[in-house]
Structures are given as C-alpha cells and as structure tokens.
Amino acid sequence: MRFRTMPVDGILIHPAPGVTWVAFLEGRQIVELWAEPSDAPSLVDGIALARVVGKRPGLDAMIVRLPDGEAFVKDAPKVEEGAALIVQVTRDAVGPKRAMARAAVELVEGPLVLTPSRPGTGLSARITGKARRAAIRTAVQQEVPDDLGCLVRGDAGASELSDIAQTARVLVARWRDLLRTARTAAAPAWVAAPPSILDRAQRHAAGAALTSDSEMELLTAAVDAVLDQHVVLPGLGALTIDATEAAVLIDVDLHETFGGKGLVAANSRILEAVAAQIRLRGLRGTILVDLPRMTKPGDRKATEAAFLAKAASDPAPVALLGWTPGGMLEITRESARRPLHEILWAATDPTPSVRFAAWQALAGLETAARRAGEVPARPVLEVSEEVARWLGGPGAELVDALRAQLGALTVRGSPTCPRNDYRIVSEI
Numbered sequence: 001m002r003f004r005t006m007p008v009d010g011i012l013i014h015p016a017p018g019v020t021w022v023a024f025l026e027g028r029q030i031v032e033l034w035a036e037p038s039d040a041p042s043l044v045d046g047i048a049l050a051r052v053v054g055k056r057p058g059l060d061a062m063i064v065r066l067p068d069g070e071a072f073v074k075d076a077p078k079v080e081e082g083a084a085l086i087v088q089v090t091r092d093a094v095g096p097k098r099a100m101a102r103a104a105v106e107l108v109e110g111p112l113v114l115t116p117s118r119p120g121t122g123l124s125a126r127i128t129g130k131a132r133r134a135a136i137r138t139a140v141q142q143e144v145p146d147d148l149g150c151l152v153r154g155d156a157g158a159s160e161l162s163d164i165a166q167t168a169r170v171l172v173a174r175w176r177d178l179l180r181t182a183r184t185a186a187a188p189a190w191v192a193a194p195p196s197i198l199d200r201a202q203r204h205a206a207g208a209a210l211t212s213d214s215e216m217e218l219l220t221a222a223v224d225a226v227l228d229q230h231v232v233l234p235g236l237g238a239l240t241i242d243a244t245e246a247a248v249l250i251d252v253d254l255h256e257t258f259g260g261k262g263l264v265a266a267n268s269r270i271l272e273a274v275a276a277q278i279r280l281r282g283l284r285g286t287i288l289v290d291l292p293r294m295t296k297p298g299d300r301k302a303t304e305a306a307f308l309a310k311a312a313s314d315p316a317p318v319a320l321l322g323w324t325p326g327g328m329l330e331i332t333r334e335s336a337r338r339p340l341h342e343i344l345w346a347a348t349d350p351t352p353s354v355r356f357a358a359w360q361a362l363a364g365l366e367t368a369a370r371r372a373g374e375v376p377a378r379p380v381l382e383v384s385e386e387v388a389r390w391l392g393g394p395g396a397e398l399v400d401a402l403r404a405q406l407g408a409l410t411v412r413g414s415p416t417c418p419r420n421d422y423r424i425v426s427e428i
Helices: 130-141 154-158 161-184 197-204 213-226 261-281 297-311 340-344 354-369 385-392 396-406
Strands: 010-016 019-026 029-037 047-056 061-065 070-073 084-091 099-102 107-109 112-115 120-123 149-152 189-192 230-233 237-243 248-254 285-290 318-323 329-333 379-384 410-414 423-426
Touching: 010 197, 010 213, 010 354, 019 197, 019 213, 029 197, 029 213, 029 261, 029 340, 070 084, 084 161, 107 161, 112 161, 120 130, 130 149, 130 154, 130 161, 149 161, 161 189, 213 261, 213 340, 230 261, 237 261, 248 261, 261 285, 261 297, 261 329, 297 318, 297 329, 354 379, 354 385, 354 396, 354 423, 379 385, 385 396, 385 410
Parallel strands: 070 099, 120 149, 248 285, 379 410
Antiparallel strands: 010 019, 019 029, 047 061, 047 084, 047 189, 061 070, 084 099, 107 112, 112 149, 230 237, 237 248, 285 329, 318 329, 379 423
C-alpha cells in the first residue's frame, strides 16, 4: 500500500498533567506528534538578552546563558566574555547538548522576514514579473530603514501592496520595541518570550483547523506507537528503531525473502514507512537505515525516489546523504524540536521514562475524577516507588495542582506496582 501525501488539515491540542500533547492530522491519521513538558517547554524562537559565558575562538562561536539554561551560538560577533548579547533560540537542547541560538535575529510575519543584522531587501524567485517585483521592493523599502533588512517570501506574490507595507511596518515596530526592552533588561532575560505551543503549532501547520477531543483515541494510539521501539509493517515485516546519542539506527526485518524487482518494491515501501516514522517521532540528526541489500545503482535510485516522495510532506528539511560502504542508507533531518524519545523514553533504554509514567498516572486520575463515582473522597494514587519519588520532587507542583482540584490526594509508592501502572484507592 502506498502512502498518500496530503496537507495537514487538523491540529489536536490536549493539555494533560505535566505535558501538552499536539497531534497534526491528515484526514484522520496523525502524521506528527509533539509532547511539551510543563517543566521543560520549548525555547525555540524566544529572543533573549543573553550573557556570554564562554568563547570558542577557533569556531567563531560562544556559549551564552539564557534565562532558562545555556545555548551555543555559531558565527557569533566579536564580543568579550561577560558581555550581553541579543540572541534567538533556533533549536532546543537534546540530552547533554546545549540549545542552539543565533545572534542574527529574524522576525517573521506573514510573507516577510525582517533581518536586522543583514541590511538589504531580497525577493523570492517565485515572485515573477519585473513590474510586480519592483512594486513589492518599493513597498518594503519605504517601510524598512536602510540599516535593517527584509526577505520577501513567495507568498507575497499574491498579496496586496498595502498589506505588504503594513506587515513591514509591524515588523520594524516590533524590532524597535525589542531593542527598547533589551536596553532596560538585566541579562539574562527574555526580551520576547518563546511563543506558546498553540502559536507554534498554528505556524507549523498554517491553515489547519483545531480539532476537538473527539479525536483522543487517535492521540492515545499515536502515543502508544511512538513509545514502541518496534513498528510492524503488515504483510511486509517490521522496523526496529534504536535511538542513540550519536545517531538513530533503523533495522529492517522482512517476513519473507524477496529478490529482483520484488526486493526493490519491498524496500521502497519500507522507506516510505521510515519517512513516516521519522516525521511522527520527530527524529533529527543522522539516521541510518539497514535495508536488505541491493547492489544495482538503479535499484537504489528507485527506493530513494520512494523515500523522497514521502518525505516531501515533512515540514522539516530531510536529506539523503547516500549509501555507506556497508550498504546502509544515511539520512539527515533538521528539526528545532527535541525528538519524542528524548522526552518520553528512559535515558538508558527505549522504555517509558519515570516522568512519562508519572504523567500517565496523574492523567488517569484526572480523567477518572471527571466521571462521577470513580474517585473516592480521599483518593490515594499508588505508583511505583521511583515514580512516587519523582512526584514528590520534580513533579510536586503537578500533584499540588491536582490535589487542589480534588480536595485531597495522597501519592504512595508501592514495591509491587510496575513503573508503567498505577492504582486509585481510598485513604479511608
């Protein structure tokens, strides 16, 4: 079965204790899933007055302190350690790696991108016609001072000139406001806080409609799927996805032996499934796929084409780097967000983390509380001892919030309760 490519037409946003889930739907299929922990929200697109705390002279880079953590800044300007610097976060931290940020701030509104550190006006090649291009350029330059820059994206080709000019005015005013805020702030401080998850989701899938919780069964199934290291491909085989610190390894197990054109067809379907899983799970960095071996260049090209056709609908940049000497296909994907396994899996093995288990227990209790008679007057949430320790420490605020909602709540660790289970009993 071939995958169909269609635009995202639905966004499901579901706040739960400790985490907000965002699912992007094509029809009734979830194609991408985000998890945003309340204790570690995404910092992407936040603009900060940061403090320079370390320099990497050989790399023209530096480490800066943000209001929340640190970031690595490439192509940094020549400033001294200890200086304050305006930066924009471009990628969330993953594991021991710091977040990434840039000193060249960009402000986006509609089809325009204000580039304060790169003066000049640039127009997308998709905008055609000399007269039209000249009119757009004039409209922008009348609003954007010479010391600032602006990029005009292809969507502006169909926009009214008055709307383009108004958008440029809004962006320039926003930049001036940011500078005024920075002048009175003490680093590190946000001068433009990271956007909310709703704002980011709507930018990520412009035009998609917000859906209701009637699609919750789809979300539950998607969460279960991304927590599983193994992906069954009906009538074909299975994938095993092993995320390591250096790369993601995807092993392929065919249920029968294929040869010739049959193997090419099977590997094409496998790579379509790989592209879908990469997007669904938010994988990023280097990805190596160990396919059943093909030696003919034409066969490899055919499977590459199948992968690229499926990956074309992925909003994140995906590239094929080629085949390793051992016959593995090397892929890279750039994404600003943390991959789901960093948030949901345990650090040492591909099983749900203690934090995820705590989220699920609290969500289960909250759901039961909405149904009359399912929660006792003085409820006790029994969880594994390690989950209880987390709820008594990093997750204490979540417990307090639910306790205020229920009127009473005790969390108890039980040596007989598995990590990924919980029980609701009565204190009385």
